[in-house]
Amino acid sequence: MPDARRIHAMDNLRALAMLAGVIFHAALAYSPMVHGIWPVADRQSSNAIDAIAWWLHMFRMPLFFVVAGFFAAMLVARRGLWNMFRSRLRRILVPLVVGLPIVWSSTYWLTVLAARTVRYPSPMLAWIRRYASNHGSVPFIPGLAHLWFLAYLMLFTILVWVVSTMETGRWHARMKTRKASWLIAWLLPLVLSLALGATSQPFPAPESLLPQLWAVIFFGAYFGLGYHLYLYRAFIDDIKTLAPWLFIAAMVAYVVLHGSWSHADMHDDAIKAALESCVGCWLTLCCLVAGWTWLDISNRLLRWLADASYWVYLVHLPILLGVQYGLLDLEWHWSLKLVVSVLLTLLVCLASYSLLVARTGLRRWVGGGQPSIGKQGRNVLSASPI
């Protein structure tokens, strides 16, 4: 009989990873590193916000894919491969196909409006304004936007089937030891650095409509780690004693890495990729240990937030852009703008979840919940998106 208990630690980690995404995207408006290319880049920027935002970036999506792999394994174990496919089609492919045109049209419309009306445009917005005045319209470049993770989750769902046909059980059994867990913790960054060596620094969002090989390897490795974690829960106990050392090593590596981004004379991309891999991997492992140690708790509010997090992440970007375009001309301090933009965005996202999703049929597609087994093996909750 499969374990039907709801795993609160992973639920809460998923919610935190998604909410961290909202904060990260909001912080980009005040990041000197992307000032030239981010459409809502403010006149004010801060090196401090850069350091914090990119630190968050190192592990928030890796953590998200670990959680996704964990829940994929849970779905396969509880419902079988075929039902996992059906669930992923409903909860990943449908939101992607429906959501993408909405994200495209809303962000395009907001950008056109901002390009016309904002007094202090960002460099990107100023370029768009010039382009529109020369060519008569604002250019539209199709991409996956922040919904790229859905496309990769679908791809990994296919790869779950591919791997499941390879009968890897005996090989995987060898990984269920403390020694193997330690090896994974120390050596996984090596594999990841090969992937990150093939892209720019810090690693970008793979928004292209074609799969990016580096992203398939990089995020696929984290997805695989999550899958392994479901099949071998003792992994967390195995690496618990390592966690403080991993955290210290990751922080030292991040200080060096962040310094290398600010100094144009450091050109060795292989070293930067290795540092980036170490930071991301070890912080992700620390988050898992911390989550299983301190976040395996639940109450109505936490559960509601965990359930809402998927919807919040899906809809947050156009709302955030709208808010931050509106803040561009204000003379407020950047920290106040950041707090206001995050709070307003979360308020609108959570209110829309409460009104449009929580008590309606949409919950089946974009609401929360983990797969569980009800009476006579029937599913009583919709599967979680990740």
Added chain:
Amino acid sequence: MSRARMIALLVIKDWQVYQKQLAGYVAGMVLALGLIGTGKPWASSAGALLLLVLQVVVGSFAIQSSLLTERKQQTLAFIMSLPVSPMDVYWGKLLANLAIYMLPFSLVTGGMVAMIMLTAIPDGSLVWMLLTAMFLFASFSASLCFAIVVESEGWNTFMMLALMTLLGPFMYLVAQLDGIAPFIRGDRVVWSPAALGVLAAECAAIAIAIGLTSWLQKRKTSFL
């Protein structure tokens, strides 16, 4: 058990027997799409070639394994012991092979469409690419139907090789057609009468192959 249920079971049987190899092809195709996605000229070319080769090979593999090899292994006696008619087996083989082929085919064709529409490759080449994809599908359908009707392994191998050999000339000749050539390097997707004519011919070839095979199978009153 209903007839549709029996056919479904035969399709599932073939799917389960060949899914490991199919999974390998799908993994290869993901790699090929990833190579195309790098945007580097050498990697994109290698990826596109790998996609084309895998698509051709997966068709031959499906026919070879599910029809020709099974015949060699003399599984007919076992099939005859099942509560199925020759027509059930025919539909089972046809649908299983189409399902096995369509999974990678849709992945490849979708990837190619995305590549053309979203990269610097001229959008006008979409028509030529889709006609080539349809040619591959028509070739597969013809080879499959031929393998169902004709038991000789030699003739089947000849048929598959002949159709594969036609792929290169087809791609070249279609690219020279008056209704297609002027638009290939353009930014507009133009379905000219010539392009629609080729597409209609490909669809007709698929329909004739399946229709003729179905008619021949319907006339069979026993497996032997």
